[in-house]
Amino acid sequence: MNTPNVIPVEPEVKVGLSFLVSQVGAYAANTFSDLLRTIDLTPQHVGILRILASKPHELTQTALANRLSVLPSRLVALLDEIEARGLLERKPNEEDRRSKVLRITKKGEKTFLRAEMITRTLETQLFSTLSETERAKLSATMKKLADNLGLAPGVHPAYRNHNQ
Amino acid sequence: MNTPNVIPVEPEVKVGLSFLVSQVGAYAANTFSDLLRTIDLTPQHVGILRILASKPHELTQTALANRLSVLPSRLVALLDEIEARGLLERKPNEEDRRSKVLRITKKGEKTFLRAEMITRTLETQLFSTLSETERAKLSATMKKLADNLGLAPGVHPAYRNHNQ
DNA sequence: TATTGTTATACTCTATAACTATA
DNA sequence: TATAGTTATAGAGTATAACAATA
Numbered sequence: 001m002n003t004p005n006v007i008p009v010e011p012e013v014k015v016g017l018s019f020l021v022s023q024v025g026a027y028a029a030n031t032f033s034d035l036l037r038t039i040d041l042t043p044q045h046v047g048i049l050r051i052l053a054s055k056p057h058e059l060t061q062t063a064l065a066n067r068l069s070v071l072p073s074r075l076v077a078l079l080d081e082i083e084a085r086g087l088l089e090r091k092p093n094e095e096d097r098r099s100k101v102l103r104i105t106k107k108g109e110k111t112f113l114r115a116e117m118i119t120r121t122l123e124t125q126l127f128s129t130l131s132e133t134e135r136a137k138l139s140a141t142m143k144k145l146a147d148n149l150g151l152a153p154g155v156h157p158a159y160r161n162h163n164q
Numbered sequence: 165m166n167t168p169n170v171i172p173v174e175p176e177v178k179v180g181l182s183f184l185v186s187q188v189g190a191y192a193a194n195t196f197s198d199l200l201r202t203i204d205l206t207p208q209h210v211g212i213l214r215i216l217a218s219k220p221h222e223l224t225q226t227a228l229a230n231r232l233s234v235l236p237s238r239l240v241a242l243l244d245e246i247e248a249r250g251l252l253e254r255k256p257n258e259e260d261r262r263s264k265v266l267r268i269t270k271k272g273e274k275t276f277l278r279a280e281m282i283t284r285t286l287e288t289q290l291f292s293t294l295s296e297t298e299r300a301k302l303s304a305t306m307k308k309l310a311d312n313l314g315l316a317p318g319v320h321p322a323y324r325n326h327n328q
Numbered sequence: 329t330a331t332t333g334t335t336a337t338a339c340t341c342t343a344t345a346a347c348t349a350t351a
Numbered sequence: 352t353a354t355a356g357t358t359a360t361a362g363a364g365t366a367t368a369a370c371a372a373t374a
Contacts, residue, residue, distance in 0.1 A: 022196070026322055050177060050179075
């Protein structure tokens with residue numbers, strides 16, 4: 001070893017694979033959140049729009065709350081914010097007048113498309129250093145993991161409340 | 165299509181690779197947090213112990229705060245909790261009596277080893293469905309990504325405060 | 329009585345700013 | 352004057368519990 005000890009020791013920290021995935025995943029989530037700020041949305045908003053933009057297109061608040069494992073009271077605030085921007089509407093439910101049917105608006109669909117463009121920007125930033133086969137392999141592995149762990153498509157664990 | 169429409173439509177949600185990584189990563193972080201509760205620690209505590217257990221073994225609070233990109237005031241609370249359990253000590257610094265030198269205790273090293281065992285339990289839970297080559301390939305890819313994105317080893321983005 | 333959506337409140341976590349003791 | 356660590360306070364985000372309307 002010929003390095004003079006004036007130079008600070010390079011930190012030697014060993015971490016496992018789960019840490020690496022969590023670290024990169026959290027970085028991706030943070031960056032996505034930063035990028036979304038330009039269109040005044042949060043990842044949670046986009047997650048809701050994503051579900052409303054996919055089939056089935058209509059569902060009640062309770063159904064959505066169950067799907068996301070989010071508390072109904074928490075969902076109210078999220079929906080208020082999205083509805084205030086005119087991105088979704090709460091329609092009265094003819095069959096059960098207690099409940100409301102959620103539906104994404106035209107403006108909501110447009111905004112969701114912008115969010116998807118931002119997602120593609122993010123993917124470029126994150127994965128451009130991977131080869132095409134590397135990227136495809138990673139994608140397949142992550143899908144397999146998400147599936148085996150029982151993670152529902154489009155449902156981020158960040159929604160989940162801490163008592164279940 | 166011969167599925168009767170009485171059966172609920174299977175949701176069709178498409179997500180990108182960054183979402184998948186973030187989703188699995190968040191799930192891993194949540195599970196790790198749950199497992200750590202059995203030894204009364206949080207992932208943040210373990211992250212600090214991991215750095216103190218690795219070389220260099222001694223550093224000041226400011227140095228640690230910079231390393232983790234955590235606010236000094238926030239670090240104080242974290243260190244208080246760890247020190248109260250006797251896992252680290254704040255030694256007076258002879259060279260500068262304003263600062264304190266952090267050092268992990270014997271008990272802290274033992275506790276950190278238990279945390280590492282929990283990490284291995286977690287890795288088994290998460291990745292047992294992958295083949296050995298698949299797992300090695302994933303590990304290499306994630307290391308490459310973390311490196312290219314400039315993520316410091318052992319420094320989880322969850323530490324980072326929101327104003328930088 | 330039970331459920332849907334809502335509101336009000338409490339709690340936890342984090343950021344900001346003021347403070348002390350040293351330099 | 353500036354810096355290291357600390358404490359006090361404020362703010363954001365989330366969970367709990369009570370509520371009105373409807374079933």
